[in-house]
Amino acid sequence: MNPLHEKPFRRFFIARSISVAGSALTPVALAFSVLQLTGSAKDLSFVVSAQLIPTVALLLIGGGVADRVGQALLLRVTHFGSGLSQAAIAFCLFTRQPIGYLIGLAFVNGVLQAFTGPALSGIVPQLIGPEGLRRANSLLATVANATKVIGPSVAGVLVATVGGGWALSVDSASFFIAAIVLSLIPVQDRRKKHKEKLFTELRQGWTFFRSTRWFWSVTLAYTVVNLVQMGAWQLLGPVLARGTFGAGGWGAILSCRAAGALVMSVLMVRLNVKRPLLAGQLAMTVAAVPLMLLGLNASVVAIGAATFCAGLASSFGSVLWDTALHTHVPNEMMSRAVAYDQFGSYCAIPIGQLSVIPLATAFGARHVALAAGVIFLGSMVAPLALGSVRRLGSAPVAASPVAAEVSGEVLAEVDTPNTGTAAVAS
Numbered sequence: 149m150n151p152l153h154e155k156p157f158r159r160f161f162i163a164r165s166i167s168v169a170g171s172a173l174t175p176v177a178l179a180f181s182v183l184q185l186t187g188s189a190k191d192l193s194f195v196v197s198a199q200l201i202p203t204v205a206l207l208l209i210g211g212g213v214a215d216r217v218g219q220a221l222l223l224r225v226t227h228f229g230s231g232l233s234q235a236a237i238a239f240c241l242f243t244r245q246p247i248g249y250l251i252g253l254a255f256v257n258g259v260l261q262a263f264t265g266p267a268l269s270g271i272v273p274q275l276i277g278p279e280g281l282r283r284a285n286s287l288l289a290t291v292a293n294a295t296k297v298i299g300p301s302v303a304g305v306l307v308a309t310v311g312g313g314w315a316l317s318v319d320s321a322s323f324f325i326a327a328i329v330l331s332l333i334p335v336q337d338r339r340k341k342h343k344e345k346l347f348t349e350l351r352q353g354w355t356f357f358r359s360t361r362w363f364w365s366v367t368l369a370y371t372v373v374n375l376v377q378m379g380a381w382q383l384l385g386p387v388l389a390r391g392t393f394g395a396g397g398w399g400a401i402l403s404c405r406a407a408g409a410l411v412m413s414v415l416m417v418r419l420n421v422k423r424p425l426l427a428g429q430l431a432m433t434v435a436a437v438p439l440m441l442l443g444l445n446a447s448v449v450a451i452g453a454a455t456f457c458a459g460l461a462s463s464f465g466s467v468l469w470d471t472a473l474h475t476h477v478p479n480e481m482m483s484r485a486v487a488y489d490q491f492g493s494y495c496a497i498p499i500g501q502l503s504v505i506p507l508a509t510a511f512g513a514r515h516v517a518l519a520a521g522v523i524f525l526g527s528m529v530a531p532l533a534l535g536s537v538r539r540l541g542s543a544p545v546a547a548s549p550v551a552a553e554v555s556g557e558v559l560a561e562v563d564t565p566n567t568g569t570a571a572v573a574s
Contacts, residue, residue, distance in 0.1 A: 151284040156333050157275040161284075163329035164268075165291045167227065170322025172299020173306065173315040174234070180304075181241050181312030182250065191247045197498075198251045199258035204494045206262035211270075211487025212350045213263060219271035219483060224330045226264040231323030233257050234316050241313035265490050270483035273474045275333070285470045286416035289463055293410040297403070353484030356477075362425060362536040363477075363485070366469065369429070371492040372527040378497045379504030380439060380520035384513050393448040401438075404452045408459025416467045424468035425540045429528050434461040436524035443518025472540060 151157045182192045214222050233256045240249045276284045306315040358364055389398035421427045435458040441451045477485050508516045531537045 151276050151280040151287060154276055154280070157272075157280075157284055159329055159333045160271065160275050161287060161291075163227075163326040163333075164288060166322050166329065167326040168292050168295050169299070170319035172295035173303040174319050176300045176303035177307055177312035177315030178237070180307045181316075182247070184312070185241070185244060185250075186247050194247070194251050195254045198254040199261070200494070200498065202255055202258035203261045203265075204491065204498075206259060207265065207487050207491045207494065208350055208353075208484075209346075210263035211266035211353065211484040211490075212346050214267040214270050214483035215349065215353075215480060216346065219267040219274070220330065220333055222263055222267045223271065224327050226260045226267070227323045227327035227330060229260050230257065230264070231320050231327065233260065234320035234323060238313045238316035238320060241311065241316060266483040266487040269470070269473065269486040269490075270479070272470075273479050273482065278475060281474045282420070282467065282471045283417050285467045285474070286413055289413035289416065289467050289470075290410065293406065293413045293463060297406045297410055350484060353481060354488065356481050357485055357488045361534050362472075362531075362540050363489070365531040365534055365537060366425060366429070367489045367492050369527045369531050370489075371496045373524050374493050374496040375500040376520040376523045376527075377439065377500070379500035379502075380517050381442075383501060383504055384508055384517050385442060387508075388442055388513055388517065392445070397448040397452075401448065401452050401455050404456040405438075405459040405462075408456040408461075409463040410459075412460040412463035413467065416464065421468060422541060423539065424472045425537045426532065428465035428468035428472075429532055429537065431461040432465040432528040433525050434458055435465075436521045436528065439517055439521030439524060441521075443514045443516070443521060445514060476540070 152161060178195070179192055182195055185191075233253050237250060237253045239245075240253070272284060272288075273281065303312075303315050306312065306318075357367075385401075386398055389401075434454075437454040438451055438458050441454050446454075473482070473486060473489075504516060504520075511519075
């Protein structure tokens, strides 16, 4: 089925497309605007950290709130709030306000992101039936990847010609428009009377998460990947490139990854995968190759080709992971469960970024990059030791007895084997 034939999803897709198109301008525009404003890389790091810290700290709360009040309602509020905060940042850039205002507004954006992320993941299964989930996630990924290819270039042109404030103004407008479109989605918010307190429900979400072996094992794998890959690729990559093929070559490599991700997200609209986690984890081993080639001092052509393939693999694995969550996690638990997954990813990033430079100083940048690639590869393979990961199917099944006990205090560890369909270990 074509998910765009369903009015609720079509409106969500339009809102999401508008929002991500605007947001694709922000990283480049804000970074160069801060540097133009103060000339200090330290100030830029303060702005970036001010957004990341509340996002990590409040993700779990955001997941719990989304499941309580309803994802659609929460998204309307957070998109409207993001529109206001981005408009305020644009005003600060236009009027050259002190950097402290930007840091404070970045903190507000981080708070809003903590509530937006889990709600975005939780709403998709409410808008489309199980048979359309993979295509729906593929369409959403296609738009996101396309904006990553185009957005930075457009932002660079805006910064160079009219200033970064206009890019932030466009982002602000995109949030306001998306909030209006989201308000038109004909879906009932999943609101009900909650006898339990919020933290009780969060504890239930944790019980669900730790009791679902395919869920926590893959989340743990990606946490390790973010720990070793983000710092090694984002920080050591440019350092090593500067001494070899230069900034131009590094930019081409990054473009190759974005292009690969875009190509695969388009292909995923048509592909049907019976074992999503098995296929996704095996494909993601390819994404470790660019790091290893970087450590081995390979040519820019070799790294670029490997990075294109890594983009293909990353998009393939991401769509399958989202579809597995939407298929096998109960809707009423979705945002809380996804919040634990996102929390693991976010909290590992700053640790990796802070530790990679001291490690490179001690052992050599290329050795650290090579080791990071090997650890990346091992982390993707490790979850396949569990039968629940290898055999998780693409079709939903009725909730297992464990799911029925989700409101209880303690759940037993589950690793239910299946053939073709997956038992929902909740």
